[in-house]
Amino acid sequence: MSTQSSASPALEPLLLRTDSQGIVTLRLNRPGQFNALSEALLAALQAQIDALAGDASLRCVVLEASGRAFSAGHDLREMRSQPSLDYYRELFRKCGAVMQGLQALPVPVIAKVRGIATAAGCQLVASCDLAICADDARFAVSGINVGLFCATPAVALSRNVSAKRAFDMLVTGRFIDAATAADWGLVNDAVPADQLDARVAELAAEILSKSPAAIRHGKRMFYKQRQMALADAYDYAGDVMARNMMEEDAAEGIDAFLQKRAPRWRGLA
Template identity: 80%
Template sequence: MPALQTAAEAPMLERSDDGGVTTLRLNRPARFNALCAGLLDALQRELQALERDASVRCVVLEAAGKAFCAGHDLREMRSQPDLDDYRALFRKCSAVMQGLQALPVPVIAKVQGIATAAGCQLVASCDLAVCADTARFAVSGINVGLFCSTPAVALSRNMSAKRAFEMLVTARFIDAAQALDWGLVNDAVPAERLGARVAELARDILAKSPAAIRYGKRMFYRQRQMALGDAYEYAADVMAHNMMEDDAREGIDAFLEKRPPRWRRA
């Protein structure tokens, strides 16, 4: 995997590509993959590159070590106690979270260990999430006198308001089964099956029309911010444009002719 820092340093973020699936690995295991400014910068650069790469069909976000992500690097935050610095840091983090959803392809969080505070936000910002049955989740800023305001944005868009608020004001950990029940993750599997389950989900995505996936992801998030009537009007227009794609014509013809479709590759 190519390093995204200088050759003399261990890379904070690693990337690998395999048949249309790009894997990004957080690589600060000694710091529980805390989101320092450098790691956020590396993530942002990779997301910008992926957005322009038509060969990428699916992205997997994983982490090295025992933890998925412990949130912001509190030691780094306390070393720069300035309001403008804090504003810049949280804007940077918010840009990364929005960048995950701005990608035209699905992003799957592959979660082992703990995901806390901005790490839990990272899970909630991915389109899909699969965790090991030993994973645990919390938004724990309130324990250090800091309400997890930016994680609250992603969290409240994944689960009910009351569930999200409970996590935010109690900092209580939830286990993998609760995360599944509350809507934070799509699946919780034995740790030894985590890689296989994520790979299975990625294969399902790769088997579908690339054009339809790209239309669909963009539409899905945009319509959620609209009034019902506006959402239907927008969705109908997107669907009409999607119908004009070669893949839609091929897919319908293949269905009628009872044969597998031959998708147009990007």
């Protein structure tokens, strides 16, 4: 299925959605604008994130894009049309909410990247839990080239790659290739372009083979503990693990292991 993300039914949808066996695929659909993150596209993404957050049947989200580019970042023409401090603050707030919303979803979000991912487009990749790219993909936080330090993309980027590598990208605006992005940890893997769909499908299938309850416990815990002091993180993680042990899936998984059979996941508590 697809969802109309624009207010006008005569316009091409800015965001396409397909659902298949617990996997929701969201496709950025502004190929003529290199999938620049306009206000309308950000609103469409936020609406889908809000809808997915409470979907108990959701197991995985794949974020991809139409055309030759994943995303060229913010829509600069739109930004220049409203030169107001309040407007820019609200725009970047909305963009930050989308990025945080992806991380707050209770299931893994996989970025499937073809072409370039620049500025807020690179931020979008960095905000996903996992990322697989084609081996001809390229990444940059290139706002510095137009006199704008990519401050908000820096938040996500610096949580994926080392501080010196992130700062290098931010102050030079230079592109890194797919192999470098994988080596630096911005993406999990770079594969030949004709194998990208299969690799992402394989990764999603691996996720779907695991306990949905354990995945949801784990994703929430993973990000929360990263902000804690070590002792607090262990206290919190121990509580999460104990609660996970109380799930039917944990009992089933352990019994299946001991009985040398495949587990039959019961789903969410």
